[in-house]
Amino acid sequence: MSLSKAGGAPEAPCCVVTIGEIVVEIMAETPGTGFMEPLALKGPFPSGAPAIFIDQVAQLGMRCGLISAVGRDDFGTLNVTRLARDGVDVSAIQQIDSYATGSAFVRYRPDGSRDFVYNIREAACARTTLNDAARSLLGKATHFHVMGSSLFSFRIIDAVTTALREVKAQGGTVSFDPNIRKEMLDIPEMRAALELMLQECDIFLPSGPELLLFSEADTEEDAIREILALGVSEIVLKKGQDGACAFSNEGSFPMPPFPVTERDPTGAGDCFGATYVTCRLSGRSVEESLRYASASGARAVTVQGPMEGVSTFAELDRFIAQSGNPA
Numbered sequence: 478m479s480l481s482k483a484g485g486a487p488e489a490p491c492c493v494v495t496i497g498e499i500v501v502e503i504m505a506e507t508p509g510t511g512f513m514e515p516l517a518l519k520g521p522f523p524s525g526a527p528a529i530f531i532d533q534v535a536q537l538g539m540r541c542g543l544i545s546a547v548g549r550d551d552f553g554t555l556n557v558t559r560l561a562r563d564g565v566d567v568s569a570i571q572q573i574d575s576y577a578t579g580s581a582f583v584r585y586r587p588d589g590s591r592d593f594v595y596n597i598r599e600a601a602c603a604r605t606t607l608n609d610a611a612r613s614l615l616g617k618a619t620h621f622h623v624m625g626s627s628l629f630s631f632r633i634i635d636a637v638t639t640a641l642r643e644v645k646a647q648g649g650t651v652s653f654d655p656n657i658r659k660e661m662l663d664i665p666e667m668r669a670a671l672e673l674m675l676q677e678c679d680i681f682l683p684s685g686p687e688l689l690l691f692s693e694a695d696t697e698e699d700a701i702r703e704i705l706a707l708g709v710s711e712i713v714l715k716k717g718q719d720g721a722c723a724f725s726n727e728g729s730f731p732m733p734p735f736p737v738t739e740r741d742p743t744g745a746g747d748c749f750g751a752t753y754v755t756c757r758l759s760g761r762s763v764e765e766s767l768r769y770a771s772a773s774g775a776r777a778v779t780v781q782g783p784m785e786g787v788s789t790f791a792e793l794d795r796f797i798a799q800s801g802n803p804a
């Protein structure tokens with residue numbers, strides 16, 4: 478597997494495609510526990526892990542598209558308008574009459590953890606199918622990204638598995654961010670789907686403890702060895718404010734964090750992953766890709782709103798220049 482090809486005949490430009498939920502996020506203005514009394518709320522913000530990921534790819538100037546579904550409502554329009562404005566191909570985002578656009582209400586607890594009220598399973602995004610527009614977009618894809626948190630229904634598992642096989646059959650590569658919701662692991666078919674994605678991917682992007690969830694190993698070192706032996710070429714471990722580390726058969730590449738003041742951590746992992754994948758696909762080294770990805774994750778947490786912290790290369794270059802070397 479080669480993530481970028483050097484020399485030879487000119488090739489069609491890269492095109493990154495992903496499938497998954499589009500939601501609006503509405504956040505409590507004050508920290509606390511849950512939503513049991515009337516609260517001041519801020520939103521709607523465009524959101525959904527695959528939507529944030531693909532918007533970040535577009536911000537970096539790479540061709541990309543999202544396969545998803547929204548309702549015929551303002552929440553859907555808000556999202557689709559934003560993605561289109563930022564350069565995402567929205568031709569495979571279906572509008573569904575009888576379901577509303579997904580939503581997530583979020584409140585940060587004082588310790589930084591989060592309470593969510595999700596409407597995704599019964600929302601338009603759960604009705605996503607591989608229709609003609611989706612097939613046409615997939616036909617152009619040179620890379621497919623799987624967001625594990627999107628594998629919440631059998632319909633979507635089916636669509637993602639089919640899409641992944643199509644993109645691989647046409648010579649494309651695959652990245653996989655487990656982004657686990659713990660409840661998913663108790664459902665045998667969902668666990669099996671996550672394991673399949675691990676076996677099929679070229680770049681694996683776990684965060685913290687997710688690394689150990691897919692292996693028999695008890696230590697990080699053994700898990701890395703086991704996962705590389707599956708044929709995964711690069712594992713990039715996200716560690717929040719402790720930075721990140723890439724592992725491949727060539728060795729390990731630690732990347733300390735850029736020091737920032739965290740305002741809203743939602744979306745950091747999606748921006749990080751999108752930036753890493755885009756940089757690798759465009760031929761940058763592991764080290765340079767990690768530096769850009771870390772800058773992208775760090776910038777994302779300084780801005781309120783899950784998709785509001787996406788970055789262009791110019792913004793990342795400026796941020797890196799101002800920050801000097803990471804801590």
Ligand code: ATP
Pocket residue numbers: 656684685714715716717718719720721734735736737739742743744745746747749770771772773774775778
């Ligand atoms: P989420 O799923 O909530 O979007 P994640 O767990 O997938 O997040 P994180 O590890 O939180 O991903 O963040 C991704 C990367 O962004 C980190 O590896 C790090 O490089 C950068 N990052 C995140 N939080 C901070 C922070 N507080 N300071 C500096 N860098 C950060």
Ligand code: MG
Pocket residue numbers: 654656684746747
């Ligand atoms: Mg994540």
